[in-house]
Amino acid sequence: MSGVDLVTGGCGFIGSHLVELLAARGRRVRVLDNLATGRRANLAHLPDPASIEILEGDVADRARVAQAMQGVDRVFHLAALYDLGVTREAGFQVNVMGTRNVNEFARGLRKLRHYHYVSTCYVAVNRRGRILESELEHNAGFRNYYEETKYLAEMEVDALKSELPITIHRPAVVCGDSVTGETAKYDGVYYLICYLLRAPALLSLFNIGNVQVKLNLVPVDFVVEAMAVLAREPAAIGKTVQLADSDPLTTNELFETIVRALGKKGSRLTLPAGLVEFSLMLPPSPAITGLPHPGVPYFFVIEI
8 A cells, every 4th residue: 555654753652563563564654753762763673664754853843743744645643742740831732732733734635544643541531421432522620731631632633523534542551562561661550560570579468459440451562453454444534432441450450460470379468449549649659669649540540
């Protein structure tokens, strides 16, 4: 299949896997990424680097986005500040204004066949009950500025569905490859893994999970494969898709699974959820557990 795919944030964790998959399937790929953190290495292993063009730049830079859009027929917009502790100003600049820039120039693409926007399952935030993909707008509040700015950005993209061939993807908490286990980031479930690794024999005895709380995890290879498949599916246009586990483990079950993977027999006692949450929010807790305060609420979200 001929054509050029633009992947914003293409040197990031999800983005680099997507670029590799698209290139392997015969697409020419242009990557727009802020390489200040040296993320180019995430693409260094690809077998055919000639099919990949890397532009250094930020989606908040209109001129750079305009340059990156030239000759493109499919857009995968992944670039964002994925930081639960991000300030509102920084999050708004990249997540919202950057998305506005991508939207603006996507509207000017004559040969645009498909525009994919990568959001997050957490745009619903504090809402409860059955929520349809089409029921995006709400005033339930946000846990942090990451959620708020990703929500505002998705609102901007969703409003263009009547004008552009758009699919919105909402991944759950993305973890490493389902086959190799390889990962380039250690947040989400890795906080729990790293916590247990500090003293497996002792810490595995006290389950800090909850039987009511489920942590929805999806491996990165599942996420990018789903996106690649939907990119070839006309019926996906105009849709918002949840890239999530339909039957996730509770955090209690997840704790036990990790403990057994470490070669231990299992926990002896499940600690009260209120005590665990209180302890994790104490000032010294991040240094001890490795879990930053902004990440704590996600281990106590009860699905209703």
